[in-house]
Amino acid sequence: MNEHSVVVKDLAKHFGDFVAVDHISFEVRAGEIFGLLGANGAGKTTTIRMLTGLLRPSSGGGTVGGWDINTQFEMIKRSIGYMSQKFSLYNDLTVKENLQFFGGVYGLSRRRVEERTAELNEALGLEEWLDRRTAALPLGFKQRLALGAAILHKPSIIFLDEPTSGVDPIARRRFWELINALAADGVTIIVTTHYMEEAEYCNRLCVMHAAKIVSLGSPAELKERHGAHSIEDVFIQLVRGA
Amino acid sequence: MIGSRIPPLARKEFKHILRDPRSLWIIFMLPNVMMFLFGYAIDLDLKDVRIGVCDLSRTPQSRDLIEAIDASSYFSVVARCENPEKTGRLFERRVIRAGVMIPRDFARALERERRAPVGIVIDGSDANSASIVQNYLETFIATRSVGGGGEAAAGGAPGSGAAPLIAVRPVVFYNRTLDSTNYIVPGLVAIVMMMLGALLTSVTIAREKETGTMEQILVSPIRPFEVIAGKVLPYLILAFSVAMIVVTVGHFWFKVPFVGSVFALMLYCLLYLFAALALGILISTLVSTQQVAMMLSLMLTLLPTIMLSGFIFPIASIPRALQLVSFILPATHFLVIIRGVMLKGSTPADLWMHGMALVGIGLALMILAVKRFNMKLGTKGAGG
Amino acid sequence: MKGILHLVRKELRQIFRDPTMLRIIFLMPLMQLFVLGYAVTFDVKNVALLVIDRDATSASRELVDRFAHNEHFVVKRIGDPGKGIEGYLRRGEAVLAIVIPKHFGRSLETGRPTEVEILLDGQNSNTAGIALGYCNRILYRFASDRAAEGLARSPRVTRAMRFIEPETRVWYNPELKSVYFMIPGIISILLTIITMLLTGLAIVKERETGTLEQLLVTPLKPWQIIAGKTIPFAMLGIAEMALATTVGVLWFNIPIVGNVALLALLGFTFILATLGLGVLISTMAGTQQQALFITWFFLQMFILLSGLFYPIENMPRAVQMITVINPLRYFIAINREIFLKGGGLGVLWSELRSLLAIGVCVFGFATLRFHKRAG
Secondary structure, eight states, rough: OOOOOEEEEEEEEEETTTTEEEEEEEEEETEEEEEEEOOOOHHHHHHHHTTTSSOOOSSSEEEETTTTTTTTTTHHHHHEEOTTTTTOOTTTSHHHHHHHHHHHHHHHOHHHHHHHHHHHHHHOGGGGGSSGGGGSSSHHHHHHHHHHHHHHTTOOOEEEEEETTOOOOHHHHHHHHHHHHHTTTTTTEEEEOOOOHHHHTTSEEEETTTTTTEEEEEEHHHHHTOOOOOOHHHHHHHHHHH | OOOTHHHHHHHHHHHHTTTTTTHHHHHHHHHHHHHHHHHHHHHOOOEEEEEEEEEOOOSSHHHHHHHHHHHHHSEEEEEEEGGGGGHHHHHHTTTTSSEEEOOTTHHHHHHHHHEEEEEEETTSSSHHHHHHHHHHHHHHHHHSSOOBSSSSOOOOOOOOOOOSSSSEEEEEETTOOOHHHHHHHHHHHHHHHHHHHHHHHHHHHHHHHTTTHHHHHHHTOOOHHHHHOOOOHHHHHHHHHHHHHHHHHHHHEEEEEEEHHHHHHHHHHHHHHHHHHHHHHHHHHSSSSSHHHHHHHHHHHHHHHHHSSSSSSSSSGOOOHHHHHHOOHHHHHHHHHIIIIIOOOOOHHHHHHHHHHHHHHHHHHHHHHOOOHHHHHHHHHOOO | OOOOOOOOOOHHHHHHHOOHHHHHHHHHHHHHHHHHHHOOOOOOSEEEEEEEEEEOOOHHHHHHHHHHHTTTTEEEEOOOOOOGGHHHHHSSSEEEEEOOOHHHHHHHTTTEEEEEEHHHHHHHHHHHHHHHHHHHHHHHHHHHHHHHHHHHHEEEEEEEEBEEEEEEEEESSTTTOHHHHOOOOHHHHHHHHHHHHHHHHHHHHHHHTTTTHHHSSSOOOHHHHHHHHHHHHHHHHHHHHHHHHHHHHHHHTOOSSSHHHHHHHHHHHHHHHHHHHHHHHHHHSSSSSHHHHHHHHHHHHHHTSSSSSSOGEEEOOHHHGGGGGGGHHHHHHHHIIIIIIOOHHHHHHHHHHHHHHHHHHHHHHHHHHHHHHHH
């Protein structure tokens, strides 16, 4: 496998006159936690959607897991996991049924889904909720369920779009522990966020503003480069300056 | 102060409406497109009905009869056959809708005995037009008689010099041209407005329940009836605007006469729409998801309004028990009202019963809706 | 392929989880069927008729009697309101008024032509025309009977008269029961409402909640997602059609002259066409509300232009061309053939072809639009 799990080259997307992503490039190594940091509307979600095959790039390209995002998105879909901003789950199905469904759609047999659910039980903490309707779950649990559904088929790369929106700090912390555990196992994780302190948890991150990447590097590098103590300061500097 | 919270609620609802331009466009365009389509499409007058003729007599008298049938605008002789047995196939292949069989001794019987039978066969599978065709055809043929009774049709009876014994002088009031469009178009207005009203409001409360914003509203000191009033008001204005446009189109484009008072019609429109919106709100309070609200409102209004309001089937003809159901439909009353005002120049004095019925139905629905809404609050909160 | 199975199972689970929806899908059509089934009649009956007898002889009274005993009319006899007759029409108290002139009886006896005035409320031109026709027939028969008597008494006068008498037979539906083809028609309409609306709403709802996006990220292809959405509703539709048809036929004693299996097959193609339309509509709507309105538009158009209530032949060419895409039009014709005339595939071949064409086109178009949204 390529040393770089995800490669993005000169990617751009415009909707009519509106430029959502303006020629960005970056590379993510296997097992890295890579963050896309930026305000709402900066272009993070659009970028993710191009990488997951939901949106066709206007120009530029790249590879995900070695597959070309312009021509081989069918293959890409098979090897990635995705968690959307809305925690897209079926509210009228139970936790178990949601897992069975998504597992099945990725080609896992019923038994395999059960095995995986058992494996993930500890990490996800959803055991007592298995037969409850998803609508009844508190937000933090829904979040973990969404993640669980995304990793049932053991993808090597997962995309998380604003995975902690609206979730309380304790649940958020717990979630990031899960992410770290996954990364330690070699899973590449690409995550978007607008929470500054979460950016610290990433191995590397790129700061997006107005459809462009304004800075890229590890949190430490960024802080040094811009003479700031926190990522928040880095961000404010970059945005003001741009 | 009671009702002081209604304006901000109404304004919010208005913003919702205006922020969804596609829906707005659909709401205004759809009824008008429907009017155009159906105004032209629906024509009840009998025209060029396909007749097959079997002339076993082959005399001048029988030929005259056949020519008269063909010459009439109602009928069109498309098949002539020698053999009565063949008519079956013509019906099967849907070539003809009715057959006329003139027996061998037609002319002789007419001269000697002064009465001659003629056979008619009707394709009864389309019972509605079948009975109309039967009626017209029988009357047409019967009045071909010489010097009998009934209306002397255009062209007069063949070779007659004698005037009919009992002549009929029809005098038509309202809709002198007997144009079916004048009858259909006001009916369409009633149908379309009923559905528009009910569909619009049925979704709103259910949607707020689904998205959770209902909770937000109910947490504030707002009273239930204020919530409902705040929802009904903007849709009332919206639907009323659409209604006025539609009526204008009907009058100016389709030339439907407008004999009565415009102001009276506007007032009745408001009452009617109020009832329609109230129905929608009531449905909205009964269900918890948009999907169910939509299914319910569509199913409840589409067919019953078309079939039980007097739009297609005359109410006088339907069984008594069902006439009761018709009576509680707002559309039934509005149909009489709008046709009365536009075609007959009916005054509120003429229409007071129907006006009262509209008010009554609207109020009843609204009260029910407010009560249901209250109940939901009392039990589990607005989660629904 | 297994993906579709999962989708179908999930959809069915969701449908059966909602008892209200199930009740609406299965019970409401039956209820409507019972109510509307009794309402359908094109017979013109109980027409309110005003009789103004200015003659008051035995002849005129006999004429009035004939109207009174006729099932088509309900007679309100009144004196002579003079100019006030129009008021009765305007208030809707009567649809017709017959004025029998002063010397009616005497004219008949001496063989002199006389004239009866009929005032009509013309707003419903259809009913007015039919009612006028019935009046004509009654008058005609009256005259004919009088003439028969008069023939004996004054041959000179009645010599010129000759009467042509139509004798009618009605085929395929001798009692002209509207019910026989209206019930299948109503069932078809209810079926269309359910399949079109539910499918459209189901897809738009997934788009609104974001689960559609989730599905698009998986290895599932768009056509599989569409299949996974339509198959459950196809199953529901078939179940509903079977249930409603059985109940309707049994309750209303509707004869089925033709082949039931053929009906089932054609019904299946019909459902496919309407489902496809539901999917197509879902690609046009951004919210469930928009889907509702667009579906309403199509539904109303399909229903009124289906040929069930108004003859398609009477419609202007342009409108007739629009009905070409109306699946309901074909299925109504199919119903008529199979229930009443016993026609087989030979007769219904063009209907089958049209339904299949609609189904294929619509699904194809919808899948294309799906791809576009995804890409």
